[in-house]
Amino acid sequence: MQPRSFVFRRQPLTIFLALIGFALVVWSPPFGAPASAGAAEDPAKGSTPNSEKLSPTERMKTAHLKAAHEDAERFQQTRKTPPPLPGLHDYKAILHAHAEDSAHTGGTRPEMLADAKRAGVQVIMLTDHLRPPRDFMDSWRGLHDGVLFIPGSEAKGFLVYPSSSIMDRIEQPRRELVASVTASNGLIFLSHIEERKDHPMDGLTGLEIYNRHFDAKKDMAGLIAIAMKLLDPKQLAELQENLRMYPDELLAAQVTYQEEYINKWDAESQARRLTGVAANDCHHNQVMVVKMVDEDTVLVGTNVDQDKDMRRMTADSRPSIRELTKGHKAGDVLARADFDPYFRSFRDCATHILAPELTESAIRAALLQGHAFVSHDWMCDATGFSFLLLGSMSKESGGEQKVLRTLMGNEVKFAEGQKFLARFPMTCKVRLLRNGKVITDLESDKLDEAVQSPGVYRIEGWLKLDGENRPWIYSNPIYVR
Numbered sequence: 148m149q150p151r152s153f154v155f156r157r158q159p160l161t162i163f164l165a166l167i168g169f170a171l172v173v174w175s176p177p178f179g180a181p182a183s184a185g186a187a188e189d190p191a192k193g194s195t196p197n198s199e200k201l202s203p204t205e206r207m208k209t210a211h212l213k214a215a216h217e218d219a220e221r222f223q224q225t226r227k228t229p230p231p232l233p234g235l236h237d238y239k240a241i242l243h244a245h246a247e248d249s250a251h252t253g254g255t256r257p258e259m260l261a262d263a264k265r266a267g268v269q270v271i272m273l274t275d276h277l278r279p280p281r282d283f284m285d286s287w288r289g290l291h292d293g294v295l296f297i298p299g300s301e302a303k304g305f306l307v308y309p310s311s312s313i314m315d316r317i318e319q320p321r322r323e324l325v326a327s328v329t330a331s332n333g334l335i336f337l338s339h340i341e342e343r344k345d346h347p348m349d350g351l352t353g354l355e356i357y358n359r360h361f362d363a364k365k366d367m368a369g370l371i372a373i374a375m376k377l378l379d380p381k382q383l384a385e386l387q388e389n390l391r392m393y394p395d396e397l398l399a400a401q402v403t404y405q406e407e408y409i410n411k412w413d414a415e416s417q418a419r420r421l422t423g424v425a426a427n428d429c430h431h432n433q434v435m436v437v438k439m440v441d442e443d444t445v446l447v448g449t450n451v452d453q454d455k456d457m458r459r460m461t462a463d464s465r466p467s468i469r470e471l472t473k474g475h476k477a478g479d480v481l482a483r484a485d486f487d488p489y490f491r492s493f494r495d496c497a498t499h500i501l502a503p504e505l506t507e508s509a510i511r512a513a514l515l516q517g518h519a520f521v522s523h524d525w526m527c528d529a530t531g532f533s534f535l536l537l538g539s540m541s542k543e544s545g546g547e548q549k550v551l552r553t554l555m556g557n558e559v560k561f562a563e564g565q566k567f568l569a570r571f572p573m574t575c576k577v578r579l580l581r582n583g584k585v586i587t588d589l590e591s592d593k594l595d596e597a598v599q600s601p602g603v604y605r606i607e608g609w610l611k612l613d614g615e616n617r618p619w620i621y622s623n624p625i626y627v628r
Contacts, residue, residue, distance in 0.1 A: 195404045196576055196588070196609055196616045203362075203369040206400035206613075209385065212393040214613035219395070222527035222573060222610060229531040229570040232554075235501045235518075237530050238510070240270035242498055243306055243338065243355070243426035248275035248283075253450045254431030254489055256287055256296075262489035263294045267528075270295045270500060270510055277302040277317070284312045288507075295505055299334075304343055306355070306426070308334040308511070325350040332511045336424055340408045348415045352514065353422030356408050356621055357496055357521055360428040362401040369401055377437050377447060378460060379467040383482055390484055395525040398491055402523060404618045413583030416603050416624055422517040422556060423623055429492035437482035442472045445481060494525040499532070501554065517556020517623040526610050526619055527573060534569045534606050534622040536598065538562060555605075558626040565598040567625070569606050576609040576616055601627045 205211060231237065241263070246256045263271055275283040277300050287296040299308035302317065303324065310331040319327060328335045329350065337346055337354035341361055348354070363370070376382035389397055412423055434450035438457065445468055448457030462468040471481050499520050502513040513519060522529035536559055538551030553559045567579065571592045579587035579594060581602040587594070594606065604627060608620035 195406075195618075196578070201613070201615050203366045203401045204372050207369060207372060207389075207397060209389055211613050212389055212396045212400075215396045216393045218610075218612040219526050226527050226572040228572055229533060231531065232501065232533055232535075234503055236503070236505070237532075238269045238500045238502055238505060239267055239524070239530065240272060240498045240500045240510070240519075241268055241427045241429070241493055242272045242336070242424050243274050243301065243358070243428045244271055245274060245276065245301075245428070245430045248273075248278070251432055251451050252276075252430045253434060254429070258431065259489050260291055260294055262493060264292065265490050266493040268294065268493050268497065269505055270297070272297045272299055272306075272308060274299050274301040274306050276300070279314065279317070282312050282314045284309070284314075290505070295507065295510065297507055297510065301338060304338060304346070305351075306334075306336040306338050306424075310511075322350070332508070332515065334511060334514055336422070338426060340405075340411055344407060344411060348419060348421060351421065353424060353517070354408070354412060354415075355426040356412050356423035357405055358408065358426035358428060359402075359492070359496055360426070361405060361408075362403055366401045373435070374447075377435055377482055377484070378445070378465045378471065380470050383471070387482075387484060390486070394491055395494055398486055398495055399523065399525055402495070402617070410583070413580070413603075416626075417582060420517060420556070420558060420624075420626060422514055422519060423521060423621060424498045424514070424519065425496040425521040427492055427496055429487065429489055431487055431489055431492070433487040434483065434485045436480060437471070439472050439475050439477055439479045439481055441477060442469060444468070445472065491525075496521065496523050499529060516554075518554050519623055520555065521621040523617075523619055526612060526617065529572060529608075529620050531572050532570065532608070532620055532622075534625065535567070536565055536604075536625050536627070537568055538565050553625055555623040555625055558628060561598065561601040561627050565627070567594060567596050567598060567604065567606075569594040569622075571608050571620070575619060576611070578607040578609065580605050580607070598627060603627075
C-alpha cells in the first residue's frame with residue numbers, strides 16, 4: 148500500500164471533498180466556525196518580519212482582498228526595472244508544472260502555452276506524473292511559439308529533468324537514479340520537502356524552496372471556508388465576485404513563508420551548493436463545481452471529477468441548498484469557481500533564471516550554477532532583481548583594471564574589499580542572511596554592504612500589503628568560503 152502522504156499528493160482533490168463533509172457536519176447551524184479556525188500560526192520567533200500576520204482565512208475576506216489588491220496595483224505601477232546584468236537575460240520560468248499527465252490534471256499543453264505568453268513566462272519545465280511505460284521525455288520539447296518547453300517528471304520524490312530517456316533506469320536505487328538523471332547536464336531537485344525533511348542532498352542539483360501545493364495542504368480552515376461558501380447562494384455570490392475582482396489575491400491568500408523548506412535549504416547549503424527553485428505545482432484542477440441532483444441534493448467536486456466521484460450533499464445538512472437549486476433542473480451546474488487557471492498560477496510563483504540565451508542548454512547550465520531567484524510576481528514583477536558580490540580589482544593583460552563579479556549561485560574565496568550589491572525593482576524590506584541568520588534588515592530598493600567574513604549569503608525582499616509583510620523575492624546564495 149502506498150504511504151498516505153503519497154496518495155494525498157497525487158489526489159489533491161480528495162482533501163477538498165472530505166473537508167466539505169467535515170464543514171457540513173461540524174459547522175452547520177446552529178454551530179459557527181470556531182475562533183481558532185481563522186487564527187494564524189505563529190512562526191518561530193524572529194524568523195520572519197510578520198508582526199501583523201493574517202491567516203489565509205482572514206486574507207480571503209473582501210476588505211483584505213481589496214486592500215491587498217490596491218497595494219499590489221500600486222507596486223506594479225511604480226516599479227522600475229533595474230539595468231540588466233551584462234550578457235544575461237532574466238527569463239521567467241515555471242518548474243513543477245502538470246498538463247495532460249493524469250486523471251487529476253485538468254489543463255492541456257496548448258492551454259499552458261497560451262497562458263505562459265499572457266503571463267510573460269518564457270520557460271516551462273514540465274513534470275509529468277510517472278506513468279510507465281509511457282516515457283515522460285516524449286512530450287513538448289524546444290521552442291513553441293516563443294516559449295521554451297523542457298520535459299521532465301515528478302518521480303520518486305524528485306523533479307527530474309534528464310537530458311534523455313531514463314525509463315530503463317527509473318527503478319534504480321536512489322544513488323544510481325541520481326547519477327542517471329544528472330548525466331550530461333541533467334537536473335534533479337528534491338520535491339515536497341514536508342514529506343522528506345531528512346532526505347540526503349548529496350548529488351542533487353537543488354530543492355524546492357517554495358511549493359504552492361504545500362500551502363494549500365496545510366490550510367484546512369481556508370478550504371472549509373470555501374466549501375461552505377459554495378453551498379450558500381449569498382456567500383457564493385460574494386465568492387464569485389471576489390474571484391472576478393481579486394483573483395490573484397484570492398489564490399495567494401494561502402501563500403506563506405515555508406520555514407520547513409527554507410530551514411532545510413539553509414542547513415544543507417552549508418556543505419554544498421544547492422539551487423533553490425519554486426514549485427508551482429499547477430494542474431488547473433481547482434475549478435470547483437456544484438451540480439444539481441434534485442431540489443434537496445447537489446454534487447460537489449471539481450472539473451476533473453466524474454459525477455460518481457463527487458460529494459453528495461443534502462439540504463438536511465445544509466438548508467441553503469434548497470435556495471441554490473430553486474428554479475433549476477437535475478444536471479444543471481449551479482456554481483463554477485475557477486481558482487487556478489495556468490495564467491494565475493504562473494503569476495503566483497515563478498523561478499527567474501539568468502541566462503545568456505533562451506535555449507535548453509543555457510537554461511540547464513544556469514540552474515546548475517544557481518543563477519536564479521524565486522519570486523511571487525502577482526504582487527510586483529521581480530524582473531531585473533540582482534544579487535552580486537563585487538571583488539577586488541584585477542589587472543587584465545592590457546593593463547586595465549577589472550572588478551571581479553560573482554553571481555548568485557557561485558562560490559568565491561573570502562578576501563578584503565569585497566562587498567554585496569543587490570538591486571530591487573522597488574523599495575521593500577531587504578533581509579540579508581548569513582548561514583540562515585538575518586544580519587541586515589532595512590527598507591530600500593538596494594543593498595550595498597561589505598563582506599565581513601566567510602559564509603553562505605542570500606537575500607530576501609518582502610513587500611507590505613494590507614499592513615502585512617509578505618515574502619516577495621528569494622535569491623540563491625553566494626558562497627563565500
